[in-house]
Amino acid sequence: xxxxxxxxxxxxxxxDRRSDALVLVVxxxxxxxxxxxxxxxxxxxxxxxxxxxxxxxxxxxxxxxxTLARTTxxxxxxxxxxxxxxxxxxxxxxxxxxxxxxxxxxxxxVSRRDLGANIVYTVRALPAVLRYVVEKGSIAIDxxxxxxxxxxxxxxxxxxxxxxxxKTTLTDKPVGRRVNLEVDIIGKYVEKLLGGYRxxxx
Numbered sequence: 001x002x003x004x005x006x007x008x009x010x011x012x013x014x015x016d017r018r019s020d021a022l023v024l025v026v027x028x029x030x031x032x033x034x035x036x037x038x039x040x041x042x043x044x045x046x047x048x049x050x051x052x053x054x055x056x057x058x059x060x061x062x063x064x065x066x067t068l069a070r071t072t073x074x075x076x077x078x079x080x081x082x083x084x085x086x087x088x089x090x091x092x093x094x095x096x097x098x099x100x101x102x103x104x105x106x107x108x109x110v111s112r113r114d115l116g117a118n119i120v121y122t123v124r125a126l127p128a129v130l131r132y133v134v135e136k137g138s139i140a141i142d143x144x145x146x147x148x149x150x151x152x153x154x155x156x157x158x159x160x161x162x163x164x165x166x167k168t169t170l171t172d173k174p175v176g177r178r179v180n181l182e183v184d185i186i187g188k189y190v191e192k193l194l195g196g197y198r199x200x201x202x
Contacts, residue, residue, distance in 0.1 A: 001100060002085050002088055002096075002100070003094055003145060004138070007031055009169055010028045010031070010044075010082050012026060015077055021063060022063045026061065039051065045073070046144075047180060048087075072142075083142055095145075099143070104181055104183050106178050106179065107125040107126075107155070107180075108176065109176065112175055120158070121141075122156070125155055125181055129181055132183040135149070139182070139183060142170060143180070146158040
């Protein structure tokens with residue numbers, strides 16, 4: 001479980017594609033490698049992946065076929081930057097919202113507007129995703145916990161404040177770029193309890 005508060009931005013130093021998986025070697029900028037452990041969960045652009053190897057200054061994770069089919073990770077190349085967050089520990093402050101690291105779908109940035117010191121993005125998303133998105137609710141975009149400013153049948157707006165701009169990769173992404181989306185899981189649980197959950201967002 002994560003909070004959507006990005007801790008670091010890492011760089012992909014190797015991306016080895018296998019028949020049914022992608023092996024990524026990541027070099028964090030500030031996240032202390034010495035504190036990582038094998039088997040630990042780390043969010044990469046909102047995708048929860050398990051640490052399988054640790055070396056001097058880098059660590060390795062593997063993304064399987066299901067993960068590659070549902071996220072943007074298959075688009076990563078050597079030199080790409082990714083948002084990193086280690087899993088939430090008991091007793092930590094929950095400054096964002098509850099993020100599972102299980103991406104629901106991929107969206108697309110369709111506009112970017114400067115609004116004073118902030119940047120407003122409009123992201124197109126599937127109706128199956130938008131049904132769980134509410135104005136002033138939370139959504140994770142590439143692993144970043146953001147507040148929804150507006151939502152309609154085609155997409156949603158979020159505002160990126162200067163701090164988020166400086167600490168994440170989002171404002172480096174141009175119009176047309178695909179992003180990972182994870183809706184607030186509470187809505188899905190409520191719907192299931194009320195008998196309407198469809199068992200997936202595909």
